[in-house]
Amino acid sequence: MREQAVIIGIAGGSASGKTSIAHQLYDCFQGHHKVKIMKQDDYYKDQSHMVFEERTKTNYDHPFAFDTDLLVEHLKKLKNKETILKPTYDYTLHTRSHITETIEGRDVIILEGIFVLAEKAVRDMCDILVYVDTDSDIRFIRRLRRDIEERGRSLDSVCKQYLETVRPMHEQFIEPSKKYAHIIVPEGGSNIVAVDLLITKIKSIVD
Numbered sequence: 368m369r370e371q372a373v374i375i376g377i378a379g380g381s382a383s384g385k386t387s388i389a390h391q392l393y394d395c396f397q398g399h400h401k402v403k404i405m406k407q408d409d410y411y412k413d414q415s416h417m418v419f420e421e422r423t424k425t426n427y428d429h430p431f432a433f434d435t436d437l438l439v440e441h442l443k444k445l446k447n448k449e450t451i452l453k454p455t456y457d458y459t460l461h462t463r464s465h466i467t468e469t470i471e472g473r474d475v476i477i478l479e480g481i482f483v484l485a486e487k488a489v490r491d492m493c494d495i496l497v498y499v500d501t502d503s504d505i506r507f508i509r510r511l512r513r514d515i516e517e518r519g520r521s522l523d524s525v526c527k528q529y530l531e532t533v534r535p536m537h538e539q540f541i542e543p544s545k546k547y548a549h550i551i552v553p554e555g556g557s558n559i560v561a562v563d564l565l566i567t568k569i570k571s572i573v574d
């Protein structure tokens with residue numbers, strides 16, 4: 368087994384299927400290796416000093432919304448299989464939760480998030496860079512359903528946020544970051560062939 372962890376970065380638009388692919392990779396490797404899924408969203412800046420109303424106005428699709436310095440610091444430690452104390456995020460409150468997770472050294476780190484490819488310091492930490500490419504209408508429908516069911520949002524708030532920030536920021540930052548990908552996966556987690564190829568490639572590095 369390698370002395371350093373292998374870091375797989377998975378980027379793509381909101382609701383493109385990053386989490387689904389991350390879980391498929393996790394399920395494949397976890398019996399043989401120590402694996403951890405890391406969510407870039409856990410590194411959204413803490414906003415507990417702001418009132419809730421103010422937090423709803425943040426642009427969550429701009430790089431400034433993230434504490435990228437902390438994420439990179441943690442990735443460096445994870446690369447060397449050192450332990451980190453990872454923050455966790457609460458989408459219903461728009462800020463960090465009080466829970467901190469201790470993550471000990473792992474062989475494989477699967478990092479997923481909208482800016483994994485767009486942020487140079489983050490992508491430079493990854494051994495394999497994946498972009499999940501799913502059409503925007505499909506992503507919007509999935510996001511609408513998910514945000515209402517799981518993130519405590521209303522139909523109006525999802526539509527407003529999508530038009531005001533999610534869509535323009537996707538076009539400005541996320542879509543252009545596709546050029547940094549080693550592998551582009553159309554149709555997200557339902558693309559079994561692409562996920563199989565990805566698994567084969569990761570195995571060749573890890574084993």
Ligand SMILES: Nc1ncnc2c1ncn2[C@@H]1O[C@H](COP(=O)(O)OP(=O)(O)O)[C@@H](O)[C@H]1O
Nearest residue numbers: 380381382383384385386387509513555556557
């Ligand atoms: N291939 C698919 N077909 C139908 N729904 C999907 C598919 N992939 C993901 N979803 C759903 O879409 C939503 C977003 O998927 P997810 O993998 O969490 O995307 P991301 O991590 O990119 O935001 C989730 O509710 C998930 O269940």
Ligand SMILES: Nc1ccn([C@@H]2O[C@H](COP(=O)(O)O)[C@@H](O)[C@H]2O)c(=O)n1
Nearest residue numbers: 380381382408427428458461462481533
């Ligand atoms: N308080 C927040 C924080 C983030 N978001 C949205 O989450 C999206 C990223 O997560 P995915 O699982 O969809 O990749 C991003 O587009 C933010 O708009 C939010 O709505 N509220």
